[in-house]
Amino acid sequence: MDYNKLADLLFPNIDKTPEDYEALYPAREEGKIITRLGPSPTGFIHLGNLYGAFVDERLAHQGAKSGQPGTFYLRIEDTDDKRFVEGAVETVINSLKFFDINFDEGATLPSPGEAYGSAESGAYGPYFQSKRGSIYQAFAKKLVLEGKAYPCFLTEEELSDIRAQQEANKETTGIYGKYAEKNRNLSYEEVEANIKAGKSYVIRMKSDGDTSYFKVMDAIRGEVSMPGNDQDTIILKANGIPTYHFAHVVDDHLMRTTHVVRGEEWLMSLPIHVELFGKLGFEMPTYCHTAVLMKIDEETGNKRKLSKRKDPELSLDYYRNEGYHPQAVKEYLMTILNSNFEEWRAENPDADLDEFNFTTEKMSSAGALFDLNKLNDISKDVLLKIPAVELADFLIEWAREFKPNILPLLEDKEYLVKILDLGRDEAKPRKDFICAKQMWDFISYFYDDYFVIEDRIPEQVSDEDAKEILRRYLETYDHSDDQSAWFEKIRTITDELGYAVKPKDYKKHPEEYKGSVAHVSTVVRIAVMGRSQSPDVWSIQQILGEDKVRARIAELIG
Numbered sequence: 001m002d003y004n005k006l007a008d009l010l011f012p013n014i015d016k017t018p019e020d021y022e023a024l025y026p027a028r029e030e031g032k033i034i035t036r037l038g039p040s041p042t043g044f045i046h047l048g049n050l051y052g053a054f055v056d057e058r059l060a061h062q063g064a065k066s067g068q069p070g071t072f073y074l075r076i077e078d079t080d081d082k083r084f085v086e087g088a089v090e091t092v093i094n095s096l097k098f099f100d101i102n103f104d105e106g107a108t109l110p111s112p113g114e115a116y117g118s119a120e121s122g123a124y125g126p127y128f129q130s131k132r133g134s135i136y137q138a139f140a141k142k143l144v145l146e147g148k149a150y151p152c153f154l155t156e157e158e159l160s161d162i163r164a165q166q167e168a169n170k171e172t173t174g175i176y177g178k179y180a181e182k183n184r185n186l187s188y189e190e191v192e193a194n195i196k197a198g199k200s201y202v203i204r205m206k207s208d209g210d211t212s213y214f215k216v217m218d219a220i221r222g223e224v225s226m227p228g229n230d231q232d233t234i235i236l237k238a239n240g241i242p243t244y245h246f247a248h249v250v251d252d253h254l255m256r257t258t259h260v261v262r263g264e265e266w267l268m269s270l271p272i273h274v275e276l277f278g279k280l281g282f283e284m285p286t287y288c289h290t291a292v293l294m295k296i297d298e299e300t301g302n303k304r305k306l307s308k309r310k311d312p313e314l315s316l317d318y319y320r321n322e323g324y325h326p327q328a329v330k331e332y333l334m335t336i337l338n339s340n341f342e343e344w345r346a347e348n349p350d351a352d353l354d355e356f357n358f359t360t361e362k363m364s365s366a367g368a369l370f371d372l373n374k375l376n377d378i379s380k381d382v383l384l385k386i387p388a389v390e391l392a393d394f395l396i397e398w399a400r401e402f403k404p405n406i407l408p409l410l411e412d413k414e415y416l417v418k419i420l421d422l423g424r425d426e427a428k429p430r431k432d433f434i435c436a437k438q439m440w441d442f443i444s445y446f447y448d449d450y451f452v453i454e455d456r457i458p459e460q461v462s463d464e465d466a467k468e469i470l471r472r473y474l475e476t477y478d479h480s481d482d483q484s485a486w487f488e489k490i491r492t493i494t495d496e497l498g499y500a501v502k503p504k505d506y507k508k509h510p511e512e513y514k515g516s517v518a519h520v521s522t523v524v525r526i527a528v529m530g531r532s533q534s535p536d537v538w539s540i541q542q543i544l545g546e547d548k549v550r551a552r553i554a555e556l557i558g
């Protein structure tokens with residue numbers, strides 16, 4: 001077979017050579033880490049993407065500390081147009097930006113009206129695989145020319161017959177060994193005749209069929225040892241579009257990626273990629289196969305993969321809607337990414353997350369366990385460190401997008417800041433803010449439109465007593481009382497109405513009292529806040545202001 005002739009027959013319009021592309025995309029600066037995110041534009045961006053992107057981002061950017069900032073770029077893997085969703089690129093960029101994960105290069109946000117696939121920046125583009133057709137073809141042509149790839153005309157029917165036969169014989173399925181022979185050995189004339197007859201064909205790599213074990217150093221898993229590939233894997237589909245296998249090898253080489261971070265579902269195809277890198281004469285990048293995100297199933301108590309259908313928390317939209325602070329999500333992700341992070345955080349409570357030295361070696365290769373409760377706990381700590389003014393801005397931004405009807409209320413920022421700051425500077429500060437939605441639920445009673453009596457008065461207090469407590473409270477209320485003067489008045493009412501001033505007296509002799517000071521103050525709490533649990537009542541009243549306090553008490557007295 002004359003491979004030169006075959007290559008020209010298959011790729012008549014490809015005149016650039018791999019050497020041309022090598023020259024076009026020169027090696028990057030030695031020693032710098034180059035990573036990429038390669039999402040398909042399906043419009044769904046999930047926690048797994050964020051998890052991987054965070055690894056990419058850290059690997060590339062933490063080099064800046066030692067004067068070697070790397071590059072993290074965005075490549076859109078859009079070879080499958082069936083999965084394409086309008087606006088998906090914007091979703092990827094914006095979703096990650098929210099978490100302060102930014103790309104240095106690659107696809108960018110299009111300006112209004114800009115055609116799909118043209119918004120990008122960087123010298124290693126195009127960064128949309130759909131725009132790289134002739135590049136893939138040039139490399140496929142080279143493989144054909146070197147006798148390392150060939151056109152395969154197997155029809156759907158033939159393929160399914162082969163499959164059925166392999167299944168019946170309990171053999172590995174696919175096109176390899178004797179199943180590949182027919183098409184591998186076509187003569188030039190046969191290929192030409194098939195093409196003239198309009199037969200459809202794919203281009204397959206001619207595998208060496210060497211299934212002996214090879215070793216690869218995975219940055220997360222350490223040494224991975226697997227049997228070599230023997231499948232004549234498709235590199236170009238019948239429509240000339242590359243498969244993932246081929247596209248990623250060509251792209252990661254030409255874009256000079258040093259570290260390929262991807263989900264462990266790709267580990268299985270590593271033998272194909274190793275063979276492709278070898279056949280193309282490219283140096284392999286360092287692979288980092290991340291573990292699948294798992295959770296404990298609420299019903300069964302067993303570990304399972306996070307599922308798009310069952311687990312809303314898999315979608316990144318969930319964190320935006322709920323109003324999780326990006327810093328909290330990242331802080332949490334780092335705890336599942338690196339096993340030594342929590343220890344570092346304990347020693348460096350105020351350090352910026354980026355100061356932590358992230359390493360792939362400390363990543364777990366078994367499933368990473370995602371736990372929403374843990375995220376919530378971490379979120380409480382993170383939010384506590386954020387000044388109330390910033391929290392207020394954060395809440396306002398969240399409301400702008402997800403609860404615009406409360407925006408006019410939040411306009412009084414001074415009031416909002418006071419509310420958010422309540423109880424935070426004490427020796428044991430309140431740590432109950434988790435996310436914007438829940439923060440709003442917690443503080444909504446400060447706003448009359450959202451003030452509702454949610455809890456019932458304690459059973460120790462009769463309706464009549466409740467009214468009497470409030471009547472006396474209102475009568476003696478002096479907004480300028482300091483906290484101890486205020487509490488003294490509560491104690492007086494408590495005592496006068498036959499409740500124990502000291503809760504422990506009530507505990508010891510329940511028959512002697514109707515209840516205790518705790519029950520009496522709960523009545524006040526419910527009248528002022530509508531809830532039996534809240535931060536310190538006196539402080540809340542100071543923020544609410546005298547008029548609101550009096551009006552609410554009066555309202556409950558009726």
Ligand code: GLU
Nearest residue numbers: 038039040077248261262
């Ligand atoms: N487009 C592939 C995916 O979405 C990318 C895998 C990779 O990062 O290589 O899974």
